[in-house]
Amino acid sequence: MATANRPCVEGGHVCGIDISMEVIGGKWKVLILWALHEHPRRRFGELRRLVPGITEKVLASHLREMEADGIVDRVAYDEVPPRVEYGLTKDGMRLNDALEPLAAWGRERRQSA
Amino acid sequence: MATANRPCVEGGHVCGIDISMEVIGGKWKVLILWALHEHPRRRFGELRRLVPGITEKVLASHLREMEADGIVDRVAYDEVPPRVEYGLTKDGMRLNDALEPLAAWGRERRQSA
């Protein structure tokens, strides 16, 4: 995303949530992140199937943003037909871990709903 | 937000992140949540000051959505001039707790940047 947002300052200390939200803000980002966590080293086409409903364009642009944000790494093999593999960086994995409590909150909520 | 999203199913189990993202998806939601966590029981005008840059309309609509999602509670006192106080529900506090690791991730990232 890389768009600077107003810092989130409360009572003199910076909360950091704003940064995280910029990185996972897209509609599909967390889904891609999750898919890559569950299925490491995935190819573009596989990823598209793992995130049902996403279009090629949106998947491509989100992957590019996530790469720029340093949470996804992309490896292109010089073959015919072309092959590209996506995976999580260390930072991407840590982000996924940081997302887990949030996922748990969502799951609980689904129960009670 | 309350808009139903495609469930996020990976390897047969539901990840729950999608639910959470619907709830905190708005541009300002986490900031409001954070502000209410740092400053419990806040009035509309105070809240507006605590979240710099937000407009009345957006603050009002976000508060309403968060109320509908059960993470914010609103108490209107029948006085003149009118007074309304907002606070976090139990669920809202748990959501805030679940957000903390994400905030920590963002803070670390700000360091290294």
Added chain:
DNA sequence: CGGTATCCACCTTGATACTG
């Protein structure tokens, strides 16, 4: 004070077609 009412600009997402 605590909001609504309008109106609008932008951005994200999406459908479809095409290419190295």
Added chain:
DNA sequence: CAGTATCAAGGTGGATACCG
């Protein structure tokens, strides 16, 4: 296979003015 190009649509957020 792994994208890009183009165009369209819709929703989110924002500016401003006004109300009980």
